[in-house]
Amino acid sequence: xxxxxxxxxxxxxxxxxxxxxxxxxxxxxxxxxxxxxxxxxxxxxxxxxxxxxxxxxxxxxxxxxxxxxxxxxxxxx
Numbered sequence: 001x002x003x004x005x006x007x008x009x010x011x012x013x014x015x016x017x018x019x020x021x022x023x024x025x026x027x028x029x030x031x032x033x034x035x036x037x038x039x040x041x042x043x044x045x046x047x048x049x050x051x052x053x054x055x056x057x058x059x060x061x062x063x064x065x066x067x068x069x070x071x072x073x074x075x076x077x
Contacts, residue, residue, distance in 0.1 A: 001043075001060045001061060001062060001063070002060070002061055002062075002063050002065075003058065003059070003060050004058075004059045004061065004067065004075060005056075005057070005058055005059075005075070005076040005077075006055075006056075006057040006059065006071065006074045006075055006076060007054060007055070007056050007057070007074055007076050008054070008055050008057060008071065008074040009053050009054060009055070009074075010049075010053050010054075010055055012070070012071060012074055013047065013055040013057065015068065015070060015071065016045070016057065016059075016068075016071055017038065017045065019068055020038075020040070020043055020045065020061075020065075023065065024040055024041075024042040024043060025040065026040075027039055027040035027043070027045070028040070034048060035047060035048040036048075042061065042062045042065075043059060043060060043061040043062065043065070044059075044060045044061075045057060045058075045059050045060075045061075046058045046059075046060075
C-alpha cells in the first residue's frame, strides 16, 4: 500500500472519493473522535476538516492507483 497526503478543498475531496469508489467500489464509513475513515480492501481514506473549505486526507491505497490529474496540485509531501 502507498500512503499519500492531500490537503484539498471540499469539492476536490468529493472528486477523490468518487474516483476511488468508481475504481474499487464503495467503502465502509468509520467515524472516530477526531477524524473519519472510508475503509475498503484496496484503500483506507482517513480525513478531517478544519470546518472551513479544506479537508486533510491521508490515503493508504494499492500501488496501482494513479492520482487523478485534477488532484495532483493538492498532494502534500
